[in-house]
Every structure is written in structure tokens, then in C-alpha cells.
Amino acid sequence: MTDLASTRPESFFSDRFNITAGLMERVLGGNLVGKVDDADIYLEYRINEELLLEEGTVKKASRHVSQGAGVRAQSGTRTGYAHTDEISIKNLDEAARQARAIADRSSTSGVVALASRGRPHDLYSLAEPPIAADLARKLDLLKRIDAETRAADPRIKQVIASIASEEVVMLIATASGWTVGDIRPLTRLNVTAIAEDGARREIGSYGGGGRVTFDFFLEEGRWRRFAGEAARQAVLKLRAVDAPAGTMTVVLGPGWPGILLHEAIGHGLEGDFNRKGTSAFSGRLGQRVASELVTVVDDGTIPNRRGSLNVDDEGTPTGRTVLIENGILTGYMQDRLNARLMGMKPTGNGRRESYAHAPMPRMTNTFMLAGPDDPADILRSVKNGLYAVTFGGGQVDITNGKYVFSASEAYLIEDGRVTAPVKGATLIGNGPDALTHVSRVGRDLQLDEGVGTCGKDGQSVPVGVGLPTIRVDGMTVGGTAV
Amino acid sequence: MNEDLLVDVLARAVQRGATAADGFLVEERRFATSVRMGEIETLHHSSEQRLSLRVFAGRASAAASTSDLSRESLDRVVDEATALAKITAEDPHAGLPEPGALIARVPDLDLEDDAADIAPEEKIEIARRAETAARETDPRITNSEGAEYSDRRARYAYATSHGFVKSYATTGYSIAVSPIASHDGEMQRDYWYSTARKRARLEDPVAVGRTAAARALRRLGARKMKTVEVPVIFDPETAASLVRAIAGAASGPSLYRRASFLLDRRGTKIASPSVTIIDDALVPAGLGSRPFDGEGLETGRTVLVGEGVLESYLLDTYSARKLGLTSTHHAARDGSGVSVSTTNLMLLPGQATPKDLIGSVKNGFYVTELIGFGVNGVTGDYSRGAAGQWIENGELAYPVEEVTVAGNLLEMLSAIDGVGDDLVLRDRTVAPTVRISRMVVAGT
Structure with missing residues (x-):
């Protein structure tokens, strides 16, 4: 569907659905402007494609189209939202009337939100969007990945590899007369290997991607590295010993272990929870929440990254928000509603899964800045502990601050040396003090490979994380070896 | 529900060279509202439809789906799916179930509520009662992530290119409450919910709210x-x-x-x-x-x-x-x-x-x-x-x-x-x- 990328969002929706910026403004003006504090119309057209290889062949291929419009009206703390999957003026008018019902129940302040004008970024203009790349090339790559992964070790018995590609065209018109669109490519390559040795069976997974072309996977030996990593992890775990249980020093490797930041502090710094006073970080701006070695930012402006956006899903250009600076809490991530109610500025973090959802404050790419230390020295500094380098998912209870994340590749540290691999274990801690125990920060900041998906209130959005090697003194490791 | 649409789509797939195909059509309408600290926070109306299709080219297959049910879009989806099926590998185990194995008569499982819909104001009131009950349980319930009421009416149809087509309808209702208890600087959130196929079978919102509060309170300390x-x-x-x-x-x-x-x-x-x-x-x-x-x-x-x-x-x-x-x-x-x-x-x-x-x-x-x-x-x-x-x-x-x-x-x-x-x-x-x-x- 090269026609998507070569066009502009405005002309895409006007050509395909006869909906122009002028008509959207008329729907807003006729139904919502002056009757509510803020309002917008969001149009979306999305194509997803997935190719899946298992047992050596590509047996599954699928392509999905979804389209729709969401109309939002806000009045005070109230939000009315209506969506439809048939994009027409008649349905937009109907949705606007339904959304407006929220305002009819109370008087509004009459203050219209500040226009979120600002130039959108240009972070992912691609020569060829991944969804448009030749299917035969994708099939060929999957077959080469299968062969490469199996060749890595005779104990690899099963390989599952997939290439998922997506293209989203969105256009948003706000009550303040601002219309902005974006075309968002996204792709991800994933490799899963299952290794067997006698009765023991283990799984390894690796992947990456971003708002990049299909050729990204062929460059710099990426696909070979992903295949090799999946195989290596699966085989390594065949000899993993039981993970330790209890509180110990943990060294986190660079890159994806940044999920610690996402869970331990990221969600707790989203504007909605702080406006409502339901976050463990509520009311703590200006206070020390981490050791002075720690600076954490959320940056939606890094070119070609999975978590990056030219504009957020409310039309605000994304930015770089310093959340923690040298240990002091300095900022929250905001959408328009919560920024308005808290008297702060929108930070370009208003995101939604699709037209079927109202936006809320969400992370983009969240990472810790590099420190002074040599990663090898950090490992050597630990007498006994755990070195965790790859993680599965994580979760947090925003209100009491308790977070978990699950290590899928980890090793014991004994006398400053990395020794036996251990089985997967959940690490648990308390968000507001987790980062106060960071005692060393490496100079090796890495962003993750581009695999993260974050869920909140039933909405999933692509995100990124990053971390240098860090040492955390006193973290609870949920193994079985007492 | 437009079951004919599904039948037409499968017929087109066969015309385009598919040896067999099946499809699933879902139509649903949803309403959700939330109340927080006694005030309405959100109202959300939606209507959605999605047609998903699986086509076979001999023993190779592909899948496609769309929420755009216009003639033009459906034709495009069928064409893309049949084209995709031609590039995937043959798989001896792929295929539809034997036509004779398909269900002959659809039993009535009582999944659809016959009661008339109620006004949005009444739905908001259900959520409000649940949250209020939670907040009034104990002075230590000081905050809330709110209470939500939602309902959903859906219809599902399944058809195959062999001429099978059957459908059924469902309804669903739910109430959920998420209060926050606090004491001496500690905050704890918990939740409780009730969900049912019939609105009348939902638990009393007051009881749901009190249970949610008790669950949050017992976590303090x-x-x-x-x-x-x-x-x-x-x-x-x-x-x-x-x-x-x-x-x-x-x-x-x-x-x-x-x-x-x-x-x-x-x-x-x-x-x-x-x-x-x-x-x-x-x-x-x-x-x-x-x-x-x-x-x-x-x-x-x-x-x-x-x-x-x-x-x-x-x-x-x-x-x-x-x-x-x-x-x-x-x-x-x-x-x-x-x-x-x-x-x-x-x-x-x-x-x-x-x-x-x-x-x-x-x-x-x-x-x-x-x-x-x-x-x-x-x-x-x-x-x-x-x-x-x-x-x-x-x-x-x-x-x-x-x-x-x-x-x-x-x-x-x-x-x-x-x-x-x-x-x-x-x-x-x-x-x-x-x-x-x-x-x-x-x-x-």
C-alpha cells in the first residue's frame, strides 16, 4: 500500500472518505465549540500484516484493516467519547452529539484549552514503509532465520519467527482550529527458539524493530543477531539452576532492563494518577526520589524509535521530558486534559491505542542517562548477587508503588564474577524507593531493540525503554532457592 | 445482522480461486460510564463491526479482517487474502472441519437479555451508588479511581463456503469499583466487580462497593x-x-x-x-x-x-x-x-x-x-x-x-x-x- 505513505493524511481522508479538515471543523463548531472546555475529532486508518513461520514454513499470513473515528468532548474533569467504525459526516455528527452529553450535565468553565500548536517532528519518513516491502523478501528472510537459528545448536527443536508490519494514518482536528496528521510506520521481527535436552525444554526469544524500513533487519547483521540470541538463550537455560530467593544486590544489564524505570517510576509519573492523587508519587515534585546518580527522561523525539511519535494522539508534538534529574523528581508526563487541570503544559504524552479509545498520559521512550562507571567494574564491585540481562514483562500497582518485572536471563554473581545462569525469577520492589538504592551507573546506555508494548486500562501502545548497566543495592528476588 | 454480506464475501473468495473459505462477523454496541469522587468522569458510546475471513488455496491458507464493510473494501480484503494464501506454504493439516461435523441446530443458551435498555442517567446512577457505598464504608477510604458501569450487546455469525451459516447474540453487563484506602501516609487500592449476561443479575452496586472498600482496607498496614x-x-x-x-x-x-x-x-x-x-x-x-x-x-x-x-x-x-x-x-x-x-x-x-x-x-x-x-x-x-x-x-x-x-x-x-x-x-x-x-x- 505505497499509496498510504506517498500521500498526506489530509488528502488520504478527503480522497477516501470525503472528510476534509473544513468538514471536521464544521462538526466541532456545530456541536461542541463553546459548549465544552475542549474537544477533538480523531480519524484513523490502519493496516496490519503478519507473516509467521513455524516448523520451517510460513503457514500463516494475515492482513487486517481497521478504520474509524473518535469524537471527544471535555468539560471540567469529565470526558465524553464516542467512536464509530464508519467514517462519514453523518456518523461524526452523531458521535459529536453523544460525546457532548457529558457537558449537558453541568455548566462549563467556558475556558477553551490552549491550542497545542507546534510543528510536528519528522522522525520516520521512510523510502519504503515496511508494510509495502515485497512479501517474497519477507518470506525469504523468515526462512533464513529458521535455518540460522536451527544451525546454532542441535538442541534447537523448534523455531517460530514472525514479521509484523503496520501503517497508521491519523488526522486530528481540535476545537481550537488546529488540524494535524501523521503517518506512522512500524515493524517488528521476532524469533523464538525452543531447545530440548532429554526431558528438559526451554524457550528463548529475541527481536527488535521500530519505525523503520524492512531493510533495517538486513542491515548490520541484525537478523542473524536476533536469531543467534534466541537460540543462545534457549540453550543457556537448559543448564540454569534455581534462582535465589530473598533480598540481594542486583546488577541490571543495559537496554531492555530499562523496563525497571517504566514500571518502578514511569507509570507513577503519568499525569492522570498525580492529578487524582492516586499515585505513590503524588505531590512529590521537587523531592528526592532516587540517588543523585540517577537522571531519567521520557523522549518521544528519537528518530525511528518504536516509542517515538511526530505528534501525540491529541496533536501535540512530542518532547523530551526530564522526569528525574540527579535524583530529584522534576516532571510528569501529561496529556491535554490533565495538563489543563493541573495548570501544567501538555508534554506530548497523550496517547491512545486506536480510534476506539480516549487518550491518556502514556510513556514514549523512557530511559536513564549514562553515568561514569565501567560496566565490568560494576560487576566486580558485587560480592554476591544477581546479574539480570533480559526481562519479560513487568507490572506496577500505581497506588502503593509496588512493581515487579520478570528476569528471563540472569546469572549469579559470586565474588565479583558472573557464574551460573539461573531460572526466570520475578524481581519485586517499591517504586518510590527503588532508585534510591542505585549505587553505580555505567557509561553504556543502550536503548532496547524495539519490542516494548505497554498496557494501561486495557489500551496497548508501542513504547521504548533504555538503561546503562546499574547496580541496585537490596532488591527482592523471587526465586525458589532459599 | 447482515449475514448475506458474509455469504457474499465467501462466494467472492471462491470466485477468486479459493478452494474453501470461512468467515466470522461480529457486530457490537457498547456503552460505558465512570463516576469518580461522586462526579461523572467519562461517557463512552461505541458501535463496531468486524469481519474476519480465512481462505484456503488447496492446503495453503491466509487470514484477513476489516472493520470497513463497504463493498469496495470487502472486495479488496478478499483479493488480498486469496493472494496471500497463494504465497504461504502447503500444510497437510490445514482446512475447514468436515461439513457434516458443523452444528445442525443452535441451542438457546439464554445469553441475551430481553429487558429494555435503561437511560444513561440510570447507568450513571448505578456507578455512583457503587462508588458512594465504597466511600461511605470507612473514613479511611479517602480517594478513588472511580466506579464504572458498562453494557454490551453483540451478534456473532459464522459461515463457510460450503453454505453453512449460523448466528447467535449475547449481552453483557458489568460494574467495577476501585477505591483507595489510606492511613498514616500509606495508600492501598483494591477493586471489586460484578458481571452478568442479564442486567437484573448484576450484584447490588452497594454490595460491590462495600466489598471493594473492605478489600482495600484490609491491605492497610x-x-x-x-x-x-x-x-x-x-x-x-x-x-x-x-x-x-x-x-x-x-x-x-x-x-x-x-x-x-x-x-x-x-x-x-x-x-x-x-x-x-x-x-x-x-x-x-x-x-x-x-x-x-x-x-x-x-x-x-x-x-x-x-x-x-x-x-x-x-x-x-x-x-x-x-x-x-x-x-x-x-x-x-x-x-x-x-x-x-x-x-x-x-x-x-x-x-x-x-x-x-x-x-x-x-x-x-x-x-x-x-x-x-x-x-x-x-x-x-x-x-x-x-x-x-x-x-x-x-x-x-x-x-x-x-x-x-x-x-x-x-x-x-x-x-x-x-x-x-x-x-x-x-x-x-x-x-x-x-x-x-x-x-x-x-x-x-
Whole structure:
């Protein structure tokens, strides 16, 4: 569907659905402007494609189209939202009337939100969007990945590899007369290997991607590295010993272990929870929440990254928000509603899964800045502990601050040396003090490979994380070896 | 519902060279409203439709779906799916179920509410009553993430290119409340909910709110524990998550990919004899009930685990053929084609009251919340974040948080030495209280 990328969002929706910026403004003006504090119309057209290889062949291929419009009206703390999957003026008018019902129940302040004008970024203009790349090339790559992964070790018995590609065209018109669109490519390559040795069976997974072309996977030996990593992890775990249980020093490797930041502090710094006073970080701006070695930012402006956006899903250009600076809490991530109610500025973090959802404050790419230390020295500094380098998912209870994340590749540290691999274990801690125990920060900041998906209130959005090697003194490791 | 649309789409697929095709059409309307601190916070109206299609070119297949049901878009989707099917590999096990196996008559499972809809104001009031009840329970309920009321009306149709077409309709209603308790600078959030096929069967919103408040209040004053190995009791909500993990490992796609700790264990003992798990699609007005599966096959009652023995896997047509078995009629349609899902999945109750089970523990952990994704379906290794109550001398003594519970699912299932009598069919997957003789609880 090269026609998507070569066009502009405005002309895409006007050509395909006869909906122009002028008509959207008329729907807003006729139904919502002056009757509510803020309002917008969001149009979306999305194509997803997935190719899946298992047992050596590509047996599954699928392509999905979804389209729709969401109309939002806000009045005070109230939000009315209506969506439809048939994009027409008649349905937009109907949705606007339904959304407006929220305002009819109370008087509004009459203050219209500040226009979120600002130039959108240009972070992912691609020569060829991944969804448009030749299917035969994708099939060929999957077959080469299968062969490469199996060749890595005779104990690899099963390989599952997939290439998922997506293209989203969105256009948003706000009550303040601002219309902005974006075309968002996204792709991800994933490799899963299952290794067997006698009765023991283990799984390894690796992947990456971003708002990049299909050729990204062929460059710099990426696909070979992903295949090799999946195989290596699966085989390594065949000899993993039981993970330790209890509180110990943990060294986190660079890159994806940044999920610690996402869970331990990221969600707790989203504007909605702080406006409502339901976050463990509520009311703590200006206070020390981490050791002075720690600076954490959320940056939606890094070119070609999975978590990056030219504009957020409310039309605000994304930015770089310093959340923690040298240990002091300095900022929250905001959408328009919560920024308005808290008297702060929108930070370009208003995101939604699709037209079927109202936006809320969400992370983009969240990472810790590099420190002074040599990663090898950090490992050597630990007498006994755990070195965790790859993680599965994580979760947090925003209100009491308790977070978990699950290590899928980890090793014991004994006398400053990395020794036996251990089985997967959940690490648990308390968000507001987790980062106060960071005692060393490496100079090796890495962003993750581009695999993260974050869920909140039933909405999933692509995100990124990053971390240098860090040492955390006193973290609870949920193994079985007492 | 426009079932003709589905039939036309399948006919076009055949015209375009597909040797067979099937399709699933879903239409739904939803309404949701939330109230926070007594004020309306959101109103959300929606109407959605989605047609998903699977086409076969001989033994090769592809899937496609669209929410754009215009003629032009449907034609494009059919063309793309048939083109995709031509590039995928032949697979001897691919194909539709035998036409003769499809359901002949769709039973009425009482899944649709006949009662007239109520006004949005009344729905808002239901949410408000639930939240108010939570907030008025105790002065320590100081804040709230709000209460939500939602309802949903949906219609599902399934058709094949052989001329089969059947449909059914469902309704669903729910109330959920999430209050926050605070004391001495500590904040704890919990929730409670009620969900039903008929609005009249929802629990009283006041009762839902009070339960939610009691759950948040009992977490105040939580402590961390020293790392120990003790008996662990899972309450019905957390025990249900163990049942879900077993069903995931018993599902066909996990098995033929050799990615399951239940591989090659059918017919063997995997749990203590007190464990019987069934999946029953035909529970009248059941939240997970469906008259036929995602491939038009008649659903029924499957014994997954009978007195500790793994009796059956959960299979769709493809995974069954891969494993040399027959479908258990658990096919589900999702975005990317056909997968496997459970219906009303339950661990059957035992004889002990929850009080007996707690009373049987001198020093142990009563789990009421689990967080994180630490369940490895390939190995059964289990390690999750937990919160709950510490048991001392047979009584719930004080709340506990920031600990993990860990083990291996197969060992945990064999170590179940008590199953409660408190099974309530309040969700799609349910369990009574379960006692596991020993697990590692990690803390300080």
C-alpha cells in the first residue's frame, strides 16, 4: 500500500472518505465549540500484516484493516467519547452529539484549552514503509532465520519467527482550529527458539524493530543477531539452576532492563494518577526520589524509535521530558486534559491505542542517562548477587508503588564474577524507593531493540525503554532457592 | 445482522480461486460510564463491526479482517487474502472441519437479555451508588479511581463456503469499583466487580462497593516478610489465575509447538486427586458460554483434569490434526485467524470451607493479589509478585506486600492439599480457595 505513505493524511481522508479538515471543523463548531472546555475529532486508518513461520514454513499470513473515528468532548474533569467504525459526516455528527452529553450535565468553565500548536517532528519518513516491502523478501528472510537459528545448536527443536508490519494514518482536528496528521510506520521481527535436552525444554526469544524500513533487519547483521540470541538463550537455560530467593544486590544489564524505570517510576509519573492523587508519587515534585546518580527522561523525539511519535494522539508534538534529574523528581508526563487541570503544559504524552479509545498520559521512550562507571567494574564491585540481562514483562500497582518485572536471563554473581545462569525469577520492589538504592551507573546506555508494548486500562501502545548497566543495592528476588 | 454480506464475501473468495473459505462477523454496541469522587468522569458510546475471513488455496491458507464493510473494501480484503494464501506454504493439516461435523441446530443458551435498555442517567446512577457505598464504608477510604458501569450487546455469525451459516447474540453487563484506602501516609487500592449476561443479575452496586472498600482496607498496614517456605492459600480470584495457566499449557497451539509443560502428559497424573477442572460451554446464561465455536462446531463440556489426571487438551481443528487427535471444539476467532480459547473454565469445589483451610495453617500466606508475568508456560516455572494476609495459628493476622511466591506449576498442582467449597460462577474462569502445602515466599 505505497499509496498510504506517498500521500498526506489530509488528502488520504478527503480522497477516501470525503472528510476534509473544513468538514471536521464544521462538526466541532456545530456541536461542541463553546459548549465544552475542549474537544477533538480523531480519524484513523490502519493496516496490519503478519507473516509467521513455524516448523520451517510460513503457514500463516494475515492482513487486517481497521478504520474509524473518535469524537471527544471535555468539560471540567469529565470526558465524553464516542467512536464509530464508519467514517462519514453523518456518523461524526452523531458521535459529536453523544460525546457532548457529558457537558449537558453541568455548566462549563467556558475556558477553551490552549491550542497545542507546534510543528510536528519528522522522525520516520521512510523510502519504503515496511508494510509495502515485497512479501517474497519477507518470506525469504523468515526462512533464513529458521535455518540460522536451527544451525546454532542441535538442541534447537523448534523455531517460530514472525514479521509484523503496520501503517497508521491519523488526522486530528481540535476545537481550537488546529488540524494535524501523521503517518506512522512500524515493524517488528521476532524469533523464538525452543531447545530440548532429554526431558528438559526451554524457550528463548529475541527481536527488535521500530519505525523503520524492512531493510533495517538486513542491515548490520541484525537478523542473524536476533536469531543467534534466541537460540543462545534457549540453550543457556537448559543448564540454569534455581534462582535465589530473598533480598540481594542486583546488577541490571543495559537496554531492555530499562523496563525497571517504566514500571518502578514511569507509570507513577503519568499525569492522570498525580492529578487524582492516586499515585505513590503524588505531590512529590521537587523531592528526592532516587540517588543523585540517577537522571531519567521520557523522549518521544528519537528518530525511528518504536516509542517515538511526530505528534501525540491529541496533536501535540512530542518532547523530551526530564522526569528525574540527579535524583530529584522534576516532571510528569501529561496529556491535554490533565495538563489543563493541573495548570501544567501538555508534554506530548497523550496517547491512545486506536480510534476506539480516549487518550491518556502514556510513556514514549523512557530511559536513564549514562553515568561514569565501567560496566565490568560494576560487576566486580558485587560480592554476591544477581546479574539480570533480559526481562519479560513487568507490572506496577500505581497506588502503593509496588512493581515487579520478570528476569528471563540472569546469572549469579559470586565474588565479583558472573557464574551460573539461573531460572526466570520475578524481581519485586517499591517504586518510590527503588532508585534510591542505585549505587553505580555505567557509561553504556543502550536503548532496547524495539519490542516494548505497554498496557494501561486495557489500551496497548508501542513504547521504548533504555538503561546503562546499574547496580541496585537490596532488591527482592523471587526465586525458589532459599 | 447482515449475514448475506458474509455469504457474499465467501462466494467472492471462491470466485477468486479459493478452494474453501470461512468467515466470522461480529457486530457490537457498547456503552460505558465512570463516576469518580461522586462526579461523572467519562461517557463512552461505541458501535463496531468486524469481519474476519480465512481462505484456503488447496492446503495453503491466509487470514484477513476489516472493520470497513463497504463493498469496495470487502472486495479488496478478499483479493488480498486469496493472494496471500497463494504465497504461504502447503500444510497437510490445514482446512475447514468436515461439513457434516458443523452444528445442525443452535441451542438457546439464554445469553441475551430481553429487558429494555435503561437511560444513561440510570447507568450513571448505578456507578455512583457503587462508588458512594465504597466511600461511605470507612473514613479511611479517602480517594478513588472511580466506579464504572458498562453494557454490551453483540451478534456473532459464522459461515463457510460450503453454505453453512449460523448466528447467535449475547449481552453483557458489568460494574467495577476501585477505591483507595489510606492511613498514616500509606495508600492501598483494591477493586471489586460484578458481571452478568442479564442486567437484573448484576450484584447490588452497594454490595460491590462495600466489598471493594473492605478489600482495600484490609491491605492497610502491610508488612514485608522474611523469606520462608510455608503453606500458601490462594483465594478464589488468584486460584483462578492458576487454572488459566493450566488451560494455556493444555491448548493445542502450545502443544504442537512443543512449548508446553503439559506436552506428552495426556492421560497422566499432573495434580493431586482433589483437582478436577472442567470447561463447560453450555452453562445457561454463562459468561463464557457459546453455542458453537469459531469453526461452527457444537460446543459442550470438556473434562480438562479429572481427579488429578490430564484427561483432555483444548483443541481447534488444525491443532487437533497436527497432534493426531480430534477437535475439542475450542476454536476461537481472533484478528490473525483461528486460535483456541476456553469458555466457562472452573476448578470444581471440594469439601473444606475457606475457614477450615485457613484454620489448618499454623504459619503461612493467604494470597489475594498476584502481579507480573512470571509464569513460564514451557517449563511451568512460576514466580509472581504477591500481596495478601499472613496466617498465624489458623487466623488471618496482618497484611503482607512486596513479596513473591515461587515454584513450578506441576509441583504446585501435585502439592494441592485442600480445595474449598466456595466456588461461585462469577466470571469466565473461576476457582474455589486452594491450599498448596509448601511454596517459597521471598521477601527481605
